[in-house]
Every structure is written in structure tokens, then in C-alpha cells.
Amino acid sequence: MKDIALLAGVSATTVSRVFHSPNLVESGTRERVLHICKQNQYVYNATAGDLSRKNSTVVGMIVPTTRNSVFGDSIQGVQEKAQELGYSIMIGHSNYDNSAERKLLQRFRERQVAGLILAGFTFGQERFIKSLIESGIPCIVTSERLDDSSMSYVGYDNFKAAYSMTEYLISLKHRRIGLMIGPCSKMNRAKKRLEGYKLALEDHGIPYDPSQVIEREPTLIDGKEAMGVLLSLKERPTAVFAASDWLAIGGLNAIKERGLRVPEDISLAGFDDIDVAAYSDPPLTTIRIPGYEMGRIAMRALAEMIKNDKSEVRQYCLETGLIVRESCAEFRNNVTTSLE
Amino acid sequence: MKDIALLAGVSATTVSRVFHSPNLVESGTRERVLHICKQNQYVYNATAGDLSRKNSTVVGMIVPTTRNSVFGDSIQGVQEKAQELGYSIMIGHSNYDNSAERKLLQRFRERQVAGLILAGFTFGQERFIKSLIESGIPCIVTSERLDDSSMSYVGYDNFKAAYSMTEYLISLKHRRIGLMIGPCSKMNRAKKRLEGYKLALEDHGIPYDPSQVIEREPTLIDGKEAMGVLLSLKERPTAVFAASDWLAIGGLNAIKERGLRVPEDISLAGFDDIDVAAYSDPPLTTIRIPGYEMGRIAMRALAEMIKNDKSEVRQYCLETGLIVRESCAEFRNNVTTSLE
């Protein structure tokens, strides 16, 4: 910038102004400066600008993994909104690991992010996140509906969604309902789903049976393996609620491998409504969550918090939907009996 | 840092040293400084450090979209390696759009990225990318095997992979082979696949028929729609090569909807070997690409280029594999005839 100033015969201040407030510079000067910038392939240094302005324009985002399209949707939403607003996105994945997550959080703080978007967080991270907020880095959690009234989120009600799906299965006369669930010992999101499942059972007088519940990572292979376990249970479930579509699709594979049919022999429900859920055979009954929209809203809210009040608490609870497709059917005693 | 220095009764330089070369500081002083840092919740400012050192530790990555797990794998690989090496990742997606891509490139440059990883790039971007390299920002392209000997890549041979799949289909006695292909008018990767398909046909004396080729975005819905077009062709293909698993799975859906069977009535092959390809019904014959590994290698190579010679050209061509599962069968004339 100094060089440009020299070549243009103006001060560095003027050059700077050409970029951030062109109207303060006489049009002649402006064009001359601009011209020289082109000629010399001058590139503005945004980090230096941020430093000088004590004001960062990058926000960090942490997801459990980028391999799962559930988070891909959110990233896309965040990213697009960020672009519109002039922010850049720094990304990291935690693999559901508390210490990896902590390191990322620390790293992002050192990188002077203006704010943070977290697609959930592992248990035990709360205090650290709050300390970030106190230190002036607003954080928004997505994919969750937090009970804590002092933390911001743009999410949905995992408890309610899981409850509604379980209840739907019960309304189909199922009473032995297996559950394949994500890392509920690590993430609140999964835990809430488990609780929703439990309460729905209870509310309908069905005793909770821990042997019908399997915790795994939300992947195809884990889903297949978990379903294997459920199917070889003495008290085999007549319906399985997979609280992740990946678990469901993996499970579907295991079911077919054993020559069983969905939904005739066993009902199967998912969660997330990833694209491929509608394309599976049979199409998967599942819970739709607004991943992309959530990302956009979170980024917009975060930007506002950054500009206005960094310690403000914002909470948005988006709607989920029960998408009924063809993977669940009414329980008919004879069928299952004949297979047992 | 100045404050810490004051509180510790040392100079800012000493505090600085405590972080980047602790061994130069007497252990007593070191511990005292560290202690005061904890007490005052001092956080190191990595961007200021980068600025002062004229040396960035963030690298940019551009993918077409984060919604496609093909890129999710690469991101994961890049991200993990970056973490090991002390780099942070800035991410952006282009949506296969040239001008969006250009804006990201420009933005990353202003952000002083130390290097760039591009999961391919749209036609017309080459010159700009080269100018980035010339200006000292090493760029590595992934998912491609570039013909240009002046650009670095960590990729695989799309041409060869597509050729081999087409040839496999031909070896199964298919002679009318449809092609569902990604944005080959925008991205080299897709174009190369198209060329591989063409040459394989030619080498086996099969005339190229443009009406058997449909270009779409690699999504489920486009795959379904494209397959609809192919299936209603007068000269319906006996096999379809979907040069993207998403296109294939979308297509599979369209096939089943018409009451046709795979592979008995029509063979179907994919490309990418995304996780779900092995879980589809029937499991998809496809081309395996090393997405995760590619990401790791790219990041490692980039880091080396940043440290050593920024204008060095590195080219890694990774192996792809033809994964034969159950979605392709030998063509039997009677079957197709009876259906027509």
C-alpha cells in the first residue's frame, strides 16, 4: 500500500480510503490509484486490515464430521450467508471427540474469529464455550434446542422430534421398538432423542427395555452392525427407530440380508431426512430437519450479534417434520409370529 | 502481551519467546510468565503473529459443494493433516460456478492464505490460478490428473477410470451404453470421464451416440430425471454408466419405479464409490476414488511447497479401482427385446 501511495504520489491513507470509503476521495485521485493498483497487481491484505481495525471478519465453524451430508447442508447454508455478509469461514471437525473439539476451539480463538458456530458440542465443553462468549466471541449452537437460557442456538427440538416418531410407531401398534441412536453419551442432541423415545414409551405404558437400545456412530456400517444385534435379540423388535438416516440405511441392509422385508416384517424409521432417504428401497419414513436453513439463520444471527451486542442470547427453534414414506407399517401379530 | 510483560516484570519480547522458543527463556521466568498468562486469560493472537512473521498458517480450500460426501471425504483428509501440521482451513464452495469460484479465490488471496487446495476448478480459471501461484501462493488441484505440466495436483485419472468402466460394460456384451455425466461443460474432471467413455466405445467399434449422453449436476434428483430420459429413448440403453454415484442412485430409483430390475433388465454403474454405494439395492458397481487419502496427501504436499519452494510443481496420480458389485450383468438379447 505504501508502494502504491508512492507511485501515485499520494499518502498511504488515501490509498486505504480508496478501498474502504471511496467517496471520500476525489474521483481523479481515486481512478489514478486504482489504475496503479491494477498495474502493480496490488492485493489488499485483509488480515492486516482486521488487525488494525481490531475487528475480525472470519467466523469459525465446528462440525462433528464433514463426511455426513447432514452437516454438509448446514455448512453450505453458513457459507453462503457468510459470503453475502463479507465473512470468511474457518472450519474444523471434532469427530465427536471432546479434546479434539477443545483444541479447535482454542485454535479458533487464537485466530481471532469474530464468532463461532457449533453444530452441537460434546458434554463438558459448556464452560469453555461460555468463557469464549464472556471473552467477546459470540457462539451459536446449531442442531440443538438448549435448555440453558444463557446460550444461543439455532436448532430444533430433538426431544420432541424423537418423541413424535416413537409415538408414530406406537400408533402403528408396535410395542417392541428398537432404537439405534448416535453418540448420546457424548452429545446432547443424541441424548435428547433418547429421552424423547423413552418418554413416548412411558406415556403409552410400554416399559423401557435397555437391551432394545444400541448406541453407535451415525454411519452406515455401524447401522448395519447394530441392526444385526437387534435382529438376533430373543425379543426381536417389530419396529426400529434409527435416530439417524445413515444408521437406518445401514440397518436396512442388514434386514434385507436376512431375507426380511421392510415394512412387512419389520418397520424402520430414520432421522434427518438426508437426500438419499427418499431414494432408498423402500423410501424411508423419517424426521425432516432444516439443515441448510439452520445454517443460514445461524450465520445471520451471529453476524448481528457480532455487530450489535456480543453477549446477547438468541434462541431459534425451527420446526421439524415427520415425513411418512413407506418403511413403516402397522404391526400384525401373525407375520412376526410366523417368522419367529 | 505487553500487559503480561508488565505484570511479570519482563519485556514483551520475553513473553513472546515463552511461546515460540521456550528453551531460550530461563525456566523460572518461563513459569512465572505462563502463570500470569493463565491468571489473566491471555490468548495468543495468531493473526498478528502471522502478520509480523510475514507468514500465514491458514490454507484455503474450495470445493464445488459441501453437500456431496465425495468432497466431505477430501475435506476431512485435508483438515486432519492440516491440524497435525498447525494449519487452519478456510473453506468455500463454488457450486460449479465460475464467478463464485473467482470471488472465493480473490477473497482467499486477500486473507493471505499460505496456499490453496482446489477440488477441481471451472474452465477459464486456469490463468487466474497461475497468477496466484506466480504471486507466491502455491495451489494444488485435487480429483484431477492435469495435462498441464506447470500445475500441481493430487488426483486420479478420470479418463482412464471412465474408460475402464465403459470397457467393463462392453465386456459384458453391452453395446448401447447410456452415460449420465456431471458438468462436463464446466469441469475438466467430468469432461475427462466423457472422453474416456467415448474412446472406449470407439476402441471397440461402437459408434458414439450423443442422444445416449445426458449432462446433469451430480445429485439424486438429477439422476432420477436423467434416467427417465434415457429410459424413454427409442433406443433404450441396455446399460447405463452414471459417472457419479449420486446420479446412479437417483437413476436406480427411476428404473425401479418403472418396474424394471437391475441388473436383469438394465445394468447400472456408478463412479466415486461413496459409502452408500455398497448399501444400495443392488449394491452398486462403481469406481473407487481415494478421497480421504487425496486430501491428506494434498495438504502434506502443500505444506512442503509452502516451506520449501513455492513454485515447485508436484503431481501425484493416485490409483482408482473398479469395484464390481451386483448392479451390472451380461447383456442378454431376449430380455431386453421382450421388454421393448
Add this chain to the structure above:
DNA sequence: TTGTACGCGTTATCAA
């Protein structure tokens, strides 16, 4: 082992 002085590329402030 520690400190001083200066510079990194930009912006804010104040004065002209």
C-alpha cells in the same frame, strides 16, 4: 538469558 528498537500492512484520529 533478557531487553531495545523497529517493522509487518492496515486504519483511526486529528490536523491541514
Add this chain to the structure above:
DNA sequence: TTGATAACGCGTACAA
């Protein structure tokens, strides 16, 4: 409308 100066938070060279 423009410029001089100081500052942002840190690292490096050199001196002590």
C-alpha cells in the same frame, strides 16, 4: 479532500 502520526499485537535483529 488529503496527509502525518500513532496504533493494532506480535516477531526479529541486534545489543547488552
